[in-house]
Amino acid sequence: MKTVHVNGPVPYPIHIGPGLLDDGQRLAARVRGRHLLLVSDTNVAPRYAARVRDALLGARPDLQIGQYLLPAGESSKTIEQFAAVIAALADLGASRDACVVALGGGVVGDLAGFAAACWMRGVDCVQLPTTLLSMVDSSVGGKTAVDIAQGKNLVGAFHPPRAVLADTGVLATLPLREVRAGLAEVIKYGALGDAAFFDWLGEHQRALLDGDADALAEAIARSCQHKADIVERDPLERGERALLNLGHTFGHAIETEQGYGHPDNDNLNHGEAVAVGMVLAAELSTRLGMAPAQDVQALRGLLAGFGLPVTVPAGLDPQALLARMRLDKKNIAGRLRLVLWRGIGQALVVPDVDEDQVLAV
Ligand code: NAD
Ligand code: ZN
Structure with missing residues (x-):
């Protein structure tokens, strides 16, 4: 496994290597409270969400894990989907020590990160990027956003993640394009x-x-x-x-x-x-x-x-x-x-x- 450290006001690690989605201890160590919302999309969740849930519950059986899935694709990076993630946090009863876990590409990461930035003025977010693009770019650096008809990423916030775990094993199912x-x-x-x-x-x-x-x-x-x-x-x-x-x-x-x-x-x-x-x-x-x-x-x-x-x-x-x-x-x-x-x-x-x-x- 390789690790890159992002220093600054809110330091966090980026871990890179195969099998990280199954590393429940490492993931759970980043979750402070009991409430966790797993945000993913309809392509990624059927392949990987159960692994993440099982790993987390293996390390922290007390966790209350909610899940919200977006339809796959850029057209989901909207204010409407943002509102739906916020509603899922509310339904979970998420408190200020809640954690949003983004399992997916940049669309999931940007949207879930923005919801984490806004829920109760900011809760923790952990990024589990599953596309190469999100591993090298969008999961790192704390920029979160949604698109509007007038332009991309015009509504958003800076909200650095608590950690980035890039499981390179998942790239095996990523389409060549x-x-x-x-x-x-x-x-x-x-x-x-x-x-x-x-x-x-x-x-x-x-x-x-x-x-x-x-x-x-x-x-x-x-x-x-x-x-x-x-x-x-x-x-x-x-x-x-x-x-x-x-x-x-x-x-x-x-x-x-x-x-x-x-x-x-x-x-x-x-x-x-x-x-x-x-x-x-x-x-x-x-x-x-x-x-x-x-x-x-x-x-x-x-x-x-x-x-x-x-x-x-x-x-x-x-x-x-x-x-x-x-x-x-x-x-x-x-x-x-x-x-x-x-x-x-x-x-x-x-x-x-x-x-x-x-x-x-
Ligand atoms: P994406 O999230 O739409 O993922 C691309 C496709 O791959 C989707 O259909 C997804 O369901 C599928 N997929 C994801 N992981 C998979 C896997 N392991 N196996 C099979 N299929 C998988 O797109 P993206 O390219 O990851 O991200 C693009 C977005 O990232 C854009 O909205 C862009 O604006 C944003 N971005 C943000 C930043 C930032 O700093 N926040 C930086 C760069 C890009
Ligand atoms: Zn880019």
Whole structure:
């Protein structure tokens, strides 16, 4: 097992390794009171929820465990589902020492985390991420949110988890498309701040796509360490943390404009949209004379090598995407503020980007 520590006002560990869902002692050690709400989705729960319940009750037979399941997919990250999780906490009689356990991908983690942030002004949350994307990104760092029709993640709170337990064994059932989506966020860490990691990913492409356990654990741990380092220095995103949004302003615009991804439609999922978004950010950087063109080529090549999309889906109107980008949380005083780069491993925040240049890419 590998462990990454996130220091800061509320320190917590990220454990990474196979079999963690069955480690009832480790999980129960994070639960202070008697009330626990397990939040999961309709894909994940049938596979893994019973294991988690059994492990917890084996360690703490006195626990009162409630369960709430969301329909799988981004379209569940809504205020309505948030209200339903809150109602489940109320039905459980959850007190202030209650614990919300999020078992699932980023959708479950963001929604359950937000409910934990709000119930009685904040109860504990433990993240059990089951997608690669949630292991390397969304379960770490304490950002929680729901989407609204006008845009992604526009309603939310900072609420760090008490612990993250990433059981890498569950990646065996994750569809390849979702593995690739997670790898987009892994590549993001290399692209924004670690050229050596970027190269390592190129060298381990086959192993990562084949589900090689060691390669995946290494990629997860290195990604979490990157995120932990940045979040420690800037927990509330006053500065440097914005770099983690490389590709996201473009990506969120695509996701919102297209209609959120769902297992039953072909719309880009979050990781795929971020892949396209990173290429656009890199192309824009070259256009603005900030970065060499060959670095865009290298990024495009790496993403495409992992089977990720690198161009905007057909049929999306650039003006409409730009309008979506104007609602991004990073903008200040109505000016477009984007994460761009000087090349591989060197992202930076650029305030007041010219909209015509954005339209051009
Ligand atoms: P997701 O939660 O929708 O999971 C993807 C799909 O995989 C779902 O259908 C899910 O049911 C299924 N699944 C999950 N685990 C599985 C497993 N082990 N086996 C089989 N199927 C499984 O999506 P995601 O990609 O994990 O997360 C995307 C979300 O994360 C977006 O809403 C994004 O905004 C958010 N996000 C948040 C942060 C943050 O800092 N909070 C960071 C990055 C992304
Ligand atoms: Zn992301």
